[in-house]
Amino acid sequence: MKRKPIQWTAWCILTCISVASVHAIEIETFTQPYRSVDVPAAEMGVLEEVLVEEGSRVSEGQLLAQIDDRVLRASLEIAEAAVRATSSQRAAEAELALCEEQLRSYRELLNEGNATQREVDRAETNYWQATTRMQTVREDAEMRELEQKRIATQLANRRIESPLDGVVVRIEKEAGEFVSPTDPVVMKVVQLDRLRAIFSVPLSRIHTLVKGQQVPVYVSGNQTPVDATIEIISPVADAESSSVRVTLRIDNVKGDLLSGVICRWDLGGSFRD
Known part of the structure; x- marks a missing residue:
C-alpha cells in the first residue's frame, strides 16, 4: 500500500524514536567517597583531646586524637x-x-x-x-x-592517627569520653580527591565494557561530562534486575565534584579506551 507523504514522515519519526530508545540507555546512581573509614582507637581509655573538627582536611599519619597515656x-x-x-x-x-x-x-x-x-x-x-x-x-x-x-x-596505639588523606566528616566522641572495645570508633574520615559511582548496567550492554575503559558521566545535573574510569565489573549478574554491578572511579583532585549527588551515565554515549 502506498503511504501518503505526511504518513510517511510520521512513520519515519516514530521509527527513529524507537531505534533511539533501543540504543540510548541512561542510568543513575549517587557519587560516594572513594574510601570511607571509621577511625577506631586501638586501646581503651579516656579521650584526652580531639585535635580536629568536622570538615578538617587531614593527611595520612596525622594525629587526630589522643587517649590519656x-x-x-x-x-x-x-x-x-x-x-x-x-x-x-x-x-x-x-x-x-x-x-x-x-x-x-x-x-x-x-x-x-x-x-x-x-x-x-x-x-x-x-x-x-x-x-x-x-x-x-x-x-x-x-x-x-x-x-x-x-x-x-x-x-x-593511644595516638589516633588518620589512615588516609581526606576529610573528617563526623566526630563520634569528644574529649573526656571513654573509648571502649565495644564502641571504639572516634571519628569518620573520607577520601574525596577521588569519587566512586556504582551503577547497575543492563546485561545487554555489559559486553561493551572493559576494566580500565574511560567513559563520560554527568555529575549533579552538570551538562559538561567528566571522565570516569571503569574500575570493577562484577563477575556475577543480578538475576532479578538482569544487570551487572559496575564501579566507576572519578578523579576529583580539584574538589569541585560533590559526594552524595546524582551521577548519570549515558550508555549510548561515546566510550574511550
Whole structure:
C-alpha cells in the first residue's frame, strides 16, 4: 500500500524514536567517597583531646586524637630505667670469670698432683652455676627490653592517627569520653580527591565494557561530562534486575565534584579506551 507523504514522515519519526530508545540507555546512581573509614582507637581509655573538627582536611599519619597515656608514660620510664640497669649483669660476669679461673687453676693443680678430683668437681659445679646465673641475667635483660617495647607500642596505639588523606566528616566522641572495645570508633574520615559511582548496567550492554575503559558521566545535573574510569565489573549478574554491578572511579583532585549527588551515565554515549 502506498503511504501518503505526511504518513510517511510520521512513520519515519516514530521509527527513529524507537531505534533511539533501543540504543540510548541512561542510568543513575549517587557519587560516594572513594574510601570511607571509621577511625577506631586501638586501646581503651579516656579521650584526652580531639585535635580536629568536622570538615578538617587531614593527611595520612596525622594525629587526630589522643587517649590519656599518663600511666603508660610513667611505666615506660620505669621500663627504660630497668633496661639501663647493668649492675646485676656486671656482677654475674665477674662471678663467671672468677669461677672459670678457679676451675682452670684446679685442673692444673690436679695434673701436678697438688689437688684432688673432688676439688676439681666442686670448681666445675661452681662454674656451671655461675654460667647459669649469667644466662638468667641475660634472659632477664631481654625480658625488660621486650617489656619496654610493649609499653611503647601501647603508647603508640593511644595516638589516633588518620589512615588516609581526606576529610573528617563526623566526630563520634569528644574529649573526656571513654573509648571502649565495644564502641571504639572516634571519628569518620573520607577520601574525596577521588569519587566512586556504582551503577547497575543492563546485561545487554555489559559486553561493551572493559576494566580500565574511560567513559563520560554527568555529575549533579552538570551538562559538561567528566571522565570516569571503569574500575570493577562484577563477575556475577543480578538475576532479578538482569544487570551487572559496575564501579566507576572519578578523579576529583580539584574538589569541585560533590559526594552524595546524582551521577548519570549515558550508555549510548561515546566510550574511550
